[in-house]
Amino acid sequence: MADSQATTAAKGDHIRSDEYVVRTKDLKKHYKMGDETIEALKGVTLDIFRGEYISLMGPSGSGKSTLFNMIGGLDKPTEGTVFIDEVDMAQLDAYELAWLRCRKIGYIFQTFNLIPVMTALENITLPMVFAGMDYDSMMARGRELLETVGLGHRLHNKPGELSGGQQQRVAIARALANSPSIILADEPTGNLDLKTGKEIIELLRRLNKESGVTVISATHDLKMVDVSDRIIWIRDGLIDRIQSRSEMEEDMGEGHGH
Amino acid sequence: MADDKTMAVPGGGDDHELTAREQFELLTDEQKAELLGGETLGEISEADLLSRLSHLDSGDVLDEEDVKAGLHNELQAQLRVIDQLSDQREEASLNIAKVLDSAAVNLDFLMREQVKDPTRTIIGPDASAESRASIREKISLPTKTALKMCWKSVLIRLGRVAITASGIFLGIAFFSSVRMTAISLQAAGEVAGQEDAARNVWLIVMALMVSVVGICNSMLMAVTERFQEIGTMKCLGALDSFIVKLFLIESAILGGLAGVFGSLIGMGLMLIVNKMKYTFALSAVLPGMAETALISFLLGVILSVMAAILPARQAARMPAAAALRTTV
Ligand SMILES: Nc1ncnc2c1ncn2[C@@H]1O[C@H](COP(=O)(O)OP(=O)(O)OP(=O)(O)O)[C@@H](O)[C@H]1O
Ligand SMILES: [Mg+2]
Numbered sequence: 001m002a003d004s005q006a007t008t009a010a011k012g013d014h015i016r017s018d019e020y021v022v023r024t025k026d027l028k029k030h031y032k033m034g035d036e037t038i039e040a041l042k043g044v045t046l047d048i049f050r051g052e053y054i055s056l057m058g059p060s061g062s063g064k065s066t067l068f069n070m071i072g073g074l075d076k077p078t079e080g081t082v083f084i085d086e087v088d089m090a091q092l093d094a095y096e097l098a099w100l101r102c103r104k105i106g107y108i109f110q111t112f113n114l115i116p117v118m119t120a121l122e123n124i125t126l127p128m129v130f131a132g133m134d135y136d137s138m139m140a141r142g143r144e145l146l147e148t149v150g151l152g153h154r155l156h157n158k159p160g161e162l163s164g165g166q167q168q169r170v171a172i173a174r175a176l177a178n179s180p181s182i183i184l185a186d187e188p189t190g191n192l193d194l195k196t197g198k199e200i201i202e203l204l205r206r207l208n209k210e211s212g213v214t215v216i217s218a219t220h221d222l223k224m225v226d227v228s229d230r231i232i233w234i235r236d237g238l239i240d241r242i243q244s245r246s247e248m249e250e251d252m253g254e255g256h257g258h
Numbered sequence: 259m260a261d262d263k264t265m266a267v268p269g270g271g272d273d274h275e276l277t278a279r280e281q282f283e284l285l286t287d288e289q290k291a292e293l294l295g296g297e298t299l300g301e302i303s304e305a306d307l308l309s310r311l312s313h314l315d316s317g318d319v320l321d322e323e324d325v326k327a328g329l330h331n332e333l334q335a336q337l338r339v340i341d342q343l344s345d346q347r348e349e350a351s352l353n354i355a356k357v358l359d360s361a362a363v364n365l366d367f368l369m370r371e372q373v374k375d376p377t378r379t380i381i382g383p384d385a386s387a388e389s390r391a392s393i394r395e396k397i398s399l400p401t402k403t404a405l406k407m408c409w410k411s412v413l414i415r416l417g418r419v420a421i422t423a424s425g426i427f428l429g430i431a432f433f434s435s436v437r438m439t440a441i442s443l444q445a446a447g448e449v450a451g452q453e454d455a456a457r458n459v460w461l462i463v464m465a466l467m468v469s470v471v472g473i474c475n476s477m478l479m480a481v482t483e484r485f486q487e488i489g490t491m492k493c494l495g496a497l498d499s500f501i502v503k504l505f506l507i508e509s510a511i512l513g514g515l516a517g518v519f520g521s522l523i524g525m526g527l528m529l530i531v532n533k534m535k536y537t538f539a540l541s542a543v544l545p546g547m548a549e550t551a552l553i554s555f556l557l558g559v560i561l562s563v564m565a566a567i568l569p570a571r572q573a574a575r576m577p578a579a580a581a582l583r584t585t586v
Contacts, residue, residue, distance in 0.1 A: 065582060068582075069579050069582070072493070072578075073578075074493065074577070074578040074579040074581070074582075075577065075578075075579045087381060087382040088382065088383075091382050091383045092381060092382060093390075094497065094498070095393050095394050095397060095497065096381040096382065096390065096393055098397050098492075098495050098496065098497050099380075099381060099393050099396060099397050099495065100381065101492070101493055101494065101495045101578065102397060102494060102495020103495070107490075107493045107494075107581070109490075109581060109582060110582075110584075111486070111584060113486060113487075113489075113490040113493075113581055115487055115490065115491075116487070117410060117411045117414045117415065118407075118410070126491075126494055127494040127495055129399065129400075129403055130397055130398070130399060130494060130495040130496060130500070131396070131397070131495065132395075132396060132397070132398050174494070178495075186582060
């Protein structure tokens with residue numbers, strides 16, 4: 001196991017199995033604004049493998065956040081289906097949807113979204129409370145996760161006492177609380193400076209490689225290109241093109257040649 | 259035709275034992291005519307007939323070989339048909355085997371998929387009814403944890419909470435002071451005026467109603483302020499009922515605190531005032547004061563929970579997607 005991971009890592013390849021963790025079929029989302037209808041998504045069909053690191057890129061207003069909402073079960077599509085681990089989200093009741101959000105998906109936001117009145121440790125253990133974990137395991141796991149993201153010394157600080165980068169690390173640890181299959185991130189580096197953003201991206205990539213969690217990140221950040229297994233370019237609510245890692249490297253090579 | 263011949267040569271091996279005439283009888287009309295050559299059967303001697311028969315025999319033998327060959331061909335043809343049939347059967351059974359194989363592979367695949375995919379067997383339409391039902395218990399917010407969370411939240415936002423609670427605090431302080439005066443008068447042996455009592459009840463009811471509306475308003479504002487926090491909680495797996503629970507508990511804590519402190523302040527002030535006006539022993543008013551404090555606490559809790567019902571329900575309706583919004 002460790003061996004195979006080492007070799008795949010050495011090849012610069014991603015750990016990925018042939019199972020799909022997310023599939024969308026002809027996904028459409030229309031927003032009604034008075035008389036006019038905004039077509040935020042116009043039919044997106046997408047297959048994402050377990051363990052992939054995916055970046056959703058595209059201009060502002062192209063529908064990245066809308067797609068994030070659909071995949072994360074935060075909003076219902078107007079048409080089409082989303083499968084998470086081959087389960088059709090539209091078929092789930094409120095309890096199952098909450099369970100899915102709690103155990104299967106970890107969310108990371110541009111604005112960090114930590115609960116301001118809770119300490120770092122309390123923030124991280126909140127999803128575990130919802131999942132019904134007992135107090136001792138919860139505390140142990142919380143500490144372990146904070147160590148993992150490099151904040152073992154800031155257990156009892158409130159978000160207000162932490163820097164943006166540190167807050168995002170806490171948010172990443174919280175997203176991992178219940179060992180989800182997917183981490184969904186909407187512009188995780190959007191509010192961070194260049195260096196801190198890079199650290200956050202590297203942390204996400206490391207967690208992706210270590211635990212095999214699938215990362216799907218909507219972003220404007222071209223730093224993400226380096227770590228992504230595939231880049232999905234979105235334009236006007238449609239998939240413009242999908243670039244795999246090797247294609248990106250070819251593009252870069254050509255770029256250097258000219 | 260083949261059948262005819264077979265019938266015409268009953269027991270081919272007994273030829274020699276037949277007399278010439280009997281053999282003649284077995285011939286076809288054509289052969290008879292050829293044999294006789296215009297003569298009648300009576301005109302031909304036994305020996306002659308025999309020799310003529312033997313001449314004819316060659317043809318007869320040929321004929322028999324024909325029959326044999328025919329039969330052989332027939333047999334071959336039938337064997338070939340049988341061969342073909344068994345070929346087809348073999349092919350069919352091969353096909354069946356193939357179908358079964360692929361079904362087994364499919365089944366195996368599906369079973370492996372199910373093992374790989376715990377989600378599919380736990381939630382969704384494919385999951386069993388018990389599994390779907392047990393999900394309800396798997397997501398929980400224990401009341402004790404909720405109390406702790408809300409208690410901390412109230413302590414941290416104390417300044418803010420004090421302003422929200424000031425209405426109910428003042429209402430209950432007024433209620434307690436009126437009760438304190440009544441208790442003091444009773445202890446001092448004085449009689450309170452009836453008119454005063456009626457007006458006081460009216461004032462107390464008004465003050466408490468105003469404070470309920472005040473709390474409701476503050477809580478509604480807290481809901482709009484905390485849209486992102488509520489959305490985030492839902493992203494982390496909170497059910498609508500958790501949000502309702504948190505808001506109601508927070509409001510209950512706030513109301514309870516306001517009740518106790520309002521009561522202590524109201525009674526304390528009136529105790530000093532009445533102590534100066536009348537003479538009574540402190541021990542005589544203590545039971546009444548304890549009772550008033552308890553009633554105040556309960557009143558504070560009940561009224562603020564009532565005031566928080568509408569805001570809590572509004573908070574619970576906040577979509578999880580609100581976590582992504584940055585402006586109201
Ligand atoms: N709740 C909403 N109501 C109405 N229109 C919306 C809503 N959410 C998104 N839209 C519209 O849908 C389109 C896609 O928006 P979306 O937020 O998905 O873009 P985005 O790719 O995430 O952009 P950005 O990079 O700026 O975050 C936009 O035209 C936007 O105005
Ligand atoms: Mg966006």
